[in-house]
Amino acid sequence: xxxxxxxxxxGIGLFAACKKGDLVENTAYEKITPADPKYSYLKILNLTPxxxxxxxxxxxxxxxxxxxxxxxxxxxxxxxxLFPDLGYATTSPGSHNLTAKIIPTIPxxxxxxxxxxxxxxxxxxxxxxTTGQYTAPTKKIPSSIMVEDSRPLLDTTKIFxxxxxxxxxxxxxxxxxxxxxxxxxxSNVAYGTATPWTEIPNLGPGISPAxxxxxxxxxxxxxxxxxxxxxxxxxxxxxxxxxxxVSGNSAYPLAVxxxxxxx
Numbered sequence: 001x002x003x004x005x006x007x008x009x010x011g012i013g014l015f016a017a018c019k020k021g022d023l024v025e026n027t028a029y030e031k032i033t034p035a036d037p038k039y040s041y042l043k044i045l046n047l048t049p050x051x052x053x054x055x056x057x058x059x060x061x062x063x064x065x066x067x068x069x070x071x072x073x074x075x076x077x078x079x080x081x082l083f084p085d086l087g088y089a090t091t092s093p094g095s096h097n098l099t100a101k102i103i104p105t106i107p108x109x110x111x112x113x114x115x116x117x118x119x120x121x122x123x124x125x126x127x128x129x130t131t132g133q134y135t136a137p138t139k140k141i142p143s144s145i146m147v148e149d150s151r152p153l154l155d156t157t158k159i160f161x162x163x164x165x166x167x168x169x170x171x172x173x174x175x176x177x178x179x180x181x182x183x184x185x186x187s188n189v190a191y192g193t194a195t196p197w198t199e200i201p202n203l204g205p206g207i208s209p210a211x212x213x214x215x216x217x218x219x220x221x222x223x224x225x226x227x228x229x230x231x232x233x234x235x236x237x238x239x240x241x242x243x244x245x246v247s248g249n250s251a252y253p254l255a256v257x258x259x260x261x262x263x
Contacts, residue, residue, distance in 0.1 A: 032090065040120030041088035043127040043149075045259075046081045047166045047244045048141045049252035050134035053078040054100040054113060058091055063098075076103040079252075080244065082259060093122040100130075100141060114141035125149040127261075131166055131192060133246060145192055151262050152197040156236040159203060161185065162261075164194040164240060167254055169247030172218040177201070180214045180228070181221040188218045197238060208234050215243060215256055229256040237263040 032039060044056055044064065053076030056064040064083040065076075077083050100114035113134070120126050127149055132142035152160045163175050163186045175186040177200065186195050203209045210232045214223040233239060239258045246252040 035123045035125075037093075037123035039090040040093045040122060041090055041125040042120065043088055043125075044077070044083045044130075045127060045242070046077050046079055046130045046141075047242070048130040048132055048134050049079055049168065049244070049246050049249070051079045051130065051141055052076075052106060052108070052113070052134070053081070053103045054141075055103055056083065056114075057099045057101065059097050060099075063089065063091075080255075080257070088125055091120065093120055095119045098128070108139065111139060113139055114144070116144055118146055120146075125151070127240070129164065129166055129242075131168075133168060145194075147194045149261055150197075152238050154236055154238060154262065157203075159200045159209070159233050159235055160197040160238040161200055161241050161258075162195045162197050162238075163189050164242040165189045165191050167191065167243040167245050167247065168249075168252075170224075170243070170254075173224070173243065174216045174218050175241065176214045176216055176221075176223075177211055179212075180216060180223040182214070185213075194240075200233075203235065208232055213241070213256070215254075224254055225256065231258055233258075234263070 046054070055062060055076055083089070096118050098116050098118050099112055102108045102111045102113060104110050114130065118128065125148070126146050128144055128146045130141045130144045134141055147164065154160070165173055167173070168191070170191050172188045172190050174184055174188065177183045177185055183201060185200060186198055189195055200211060203211070210230050212228045212230045214228040215225065216223050238261050240261045241256065241258045243254065243256055245254040247254070
């Protein structure tokens with residue numbers, strides 16, 4: 001696993017000119033090592049179809065933001081938005097109030113649309129997935145799940161995957177490799193659940209194979225996407241494959257997507 005280091009400024013440095021054009025920074029930093037029990041580590045993935053772009057807050061303090069090149073907060077995290085893109089954000093262990101507000105530059109700006117309590121444990125990694133559907137009458141992200149991201153034993157000859165089913169209205173689903181009637185990798189995944197890590201078998205030579213994966217209704221060989229989904233993956237890494245969308249809704253059809261969780 002490639003280690004990701006986090007740095008938090010803990011003091012204000014003084015800059016002193018040694019000679020013209022030279023600056024010396026005296027800022028003190030704390031180096032946070034992976035799984036440091038002083039912190040809990042979080043990712044947030046907005047999988048609520050229809051959600052406007054939002055900013056997340058922890059105990060009333062801004063936890064996420066996305067700025068334009070002009071420094072204006074006008075991007076936020078809408079449907080399928082992942083914060084942070086790489087690594088994890090940190091917070092203190094224990095109970096916290098996690099909320100989300102619509103970014104100020106769009107209709108209903110600053111309206112709180114999400115509110116939940118989380119209790120991450122010391123030194124552990126988690127992904128929070130928002131769920132349900134956002135509708136104009138309620139103007140709410142109605143629910144979420146928090147999944148612990150336990151690191152599998154990585155190997156440079158293997159690829160691990162887990163599956164998160166957040167496809168609204170779906171039956172239980174299987175993940176199958178190569179063909180709709182091919183090798184079953186993961187079985188019987190209900191809506192709103194995540195599986196343990198599973199090794200993808202028979203990857204073949206090369207560092208970056210491109211397996212074709214199919215999602216079938218459990219117990220059948222009928223794929224929900226007839227052509228399957230081809231993902232170029234890298235050996236030695238672990239990936240989260242997640243299903244999103246709303247069954248029978250053309251605006252939010254089924255999408256099978258992935259992100260690197262550990263490397």
